[in-house]
Amino acid sequence: MEKVKKIEKKILKKLQKTIENKLVIEKERILIAFSGGPDSVFLYYFLNFLKSKLSLEISIVYINHNLRNDVENDLKFVKEFAAENSVDYYIESIDVKRHAKENKKSLELAARELRYKAVENIRKKIGYDKIATGHNLDDNVETIIFRLLRGTSINGLKGIPRVRDNIVRLILEFEKSEILSFLKHKNQKYIIDYTNNENDYTRNFIRNKIFPDFERINPSFRQKVYALIEEINDREFEELEKSENFDKMAEIFKNEDELKKKLKEKNKLVQFLKQNDVEISREKINQIFDSFFYKNGILKDEGSKEFYLGENKFLQNKYGNLQIVKKSNKNNDRTEKSENIDSSFDKVEVLKKNQSIEWYNYKIMLYEKISDFKTYFVNEENMSYTFLKFTDDMDYKKIIVRNRKDGDRIFLKKLGHKKVKKILIDEKISKWERDFLPIIEMEISESQDCLKNLENKIEVKNSNFEFQNGENGTKMKEILTVSDIKFSKFLEKIYNNSVEKLGNTSKLLIIGRKNGR
Numbered sequence: 001m002e003k004v005k006k007i008e009k010k011i012l013k014k015l016q017k018t019i020e021n022k023l024v025i026e027k028e029r030i031l032i033a034f035s036g037g038p039d040s041v042f043l044y045y046f047l048n049f050l051k052s053k054l055s056l057e058i059s060i061v062y063i064n065h066n067l068r069n070d071v072e073n074d075l076k077f078v079k080e081f082a083a084e085n086s087v088d089y090y091i092e093s094i095d096v097k098r099h100a101k102e103n104k105k106s107l108e109l110a111a112r113e114l115r116y117k118a119v120e121n122i123r124k125k126i127g128y129d130k131i132a133t134g135h136n137l138d139d140n141v142e143t144i145i146f147r148l149l150r151g152t153s154i155n156g157l158k159g160i161p162r163v164r165d166n167i168v169r170l171i172l173e174f175e176k177s178e179i180l181s182f183l184k185h186k187n188q189k190y191i192i193d194y195t196n197n198e199n200d201y202t203r204n205f206i207r208n209k210i211f212p213d214f215e216r217i218n219p220s221f222r223q224k225v226y227a228l229i230e231e232i233n234d235r236e237f238e239e240l241e242k243s244e245n246f247d248k249m250a251e252i253f254k255n256e257d258e259l260k261k262k263l264k265e266k267n268k269l270v271q272f273l274k275q276n277d278v279e280i281s282r283e284k285i286n287q288i289f290d291s292f293f294y295k296n297g298i299l300k301d302e303g304s305k306e307f308y309l310g311e312n313k314f315l316q317n318k319y320g321n322l323q324i325v326k327k328s329n330k331n332n333d334r335t336e337k338s339e340n341i342d343s344s345f346d347k348v349e350v351l352k353k354n355q356s357i358e359w360y361n362y363k364i365m366l367y368e369k370i371s372d373f374k375t376y377f378v379n380e381e382n383m384s385y386t387f388l389k390f391t392d393d394m395d396y397k398k399i400i401v402r403n404r405k406d407g408d409r410i411f412l413k414k415l416g417h418k419k420v421k422k423i424l425i426d427e428k429i430s431k432w433e434r435d436f437l438p439i440i441e442m443e444i445s446e447s448q449d450c451l452k453n454l455e456n457k458i459e460v461k462n463s464n465f466e467f468q469n470g471e472n473g474t475k476m477k478e479i480l481t482v483s484d485i486k487f488s489k490f491l492e493k494i495y496n497n498s499v500e501k502l503g504n505t506s507k508l509l510i511i512g513r514k515n516g517r
Helices: 002-020 038-054 071-085 096-103 107-126 137-150 154-158 176-185 202-217 221-243 246-250 256-275 282-292 329-336 370-376 420-426 448-458 496-501
Strands: 029-033 057-064 088-093 130-132 304-310 313-318 321-326 348-351 356-359 362-367 383-390 398-402 409-412 416-419 439-445 466-470 473-482 491-494 508-514
Touching (some): 002 038, 002 176, 029 107, 038 071, 057 071, 057 107, 088 107, 107 130, 137 154, 137 202, 137 221, 256 282, 348 362, 362 370, 409 420, 409 473, 420 473, 473 508
Parallel strands (some): 029 057, 029 130, 057 088
Antiparallel strands (some): 313 321, 348 398, 356 362, 383 508, 409 416, 466 473
16 A cells, blocks of 8 residues: 555656656647557556546557457457546557568567557547657667667667657656556556567567566666666766866856756756757757747747757747657748748638638638538538627638738727737737638628718727728728637627528538648
């Protein structure tokens, strides 16, 4: 019982550390690589503790390697576990033997390659943010021993990274014995994989044959090896700290405490970057600090900035939250010059009735009659919808979707015109996101009488309407929505279950958004 209390205390400590280090952030969607074994079951409990605090969405995915005869038992367990915990599950089958044969690789390596690929495919398919794997402290120690036996450099002794791209390993500091004790206390069942007891695989041999001998020499050998891993991972920061001219730097600060604070924050930054496989240099650390931190070492929390780290990775500071994102080459020219709007990036599309426009993560639709909505609307999975009806019987010429422009304003109910830029800042939309948000605008081309009536309605003398004179008469443009964030006075938000109650002549604008914002 005493051991369980220590484990629960350790869990609480690691949960807090997970939040502080932003390994998991608010409203993220986490896909657990779930084998049904004790590690993945424990990982589920660990993440479930964070679920309500951070408003997380959690699902599990099981990969069938087609290497065992009792796999049906696993599938049954996964389905029962999902039902008991009210969690969505996915099952994917892979052909490990075929992949190993075709690529002349060991079953162990082939299984690992296909497993990660399959889990990533599911993550993309369901639009989740991260993958969580159940690697524990024993796995980390096994990796070090494995690399030592095969031959490795200092880099190879860093162990399993806590973060790699969109994969997080949240229980790396828990020993297998701690995990088993916790699950036993909770009376939680899990799958026992009989192949773990077979020594055909190198890692199994290390775990089953070598570890018991190490344990006879020192029962705490796992913690000793883990301490070595931590020391190696801290080494780069120690070199950075030594390279700093302490006396010269101290002149900049009011006292030594401020200098220590800056060095401490640099250490956190170094660890954060290393966890994401970013090569560290003193110059790069200093550049990031100059851009993202105040002189006293406090992270800036106003606005958003981006720093290119190389290999398509970007460090982003979004209103005081650091994250690393990886972008494909096709998006890089836009991202690297996020401060300037390039004319080649301008995008305009006409929104036609009963048709949809794909706009990055958005789908935008216009229905001029509710009967059309019932006929053509398709509710797609992983898409959240905002339904808007026109408050005036506006006889617009056309509706367009475009990128934002300098000086854009939207006419809000009771507030009058407000700058779109100010809205995006207030909503804490980062600079690199703003140019991809859809601006939906209506264009009216009518008689002067009609325009005059419209002007009276909206007090055009104080507004920012754009008028154009052309061959087809006077045109007037007004922004209807800024993405699904703000809506003009010409639109009213309605709930999905109220759509069918609208009159058949009602015009309906729908904005769908994938995977959250």
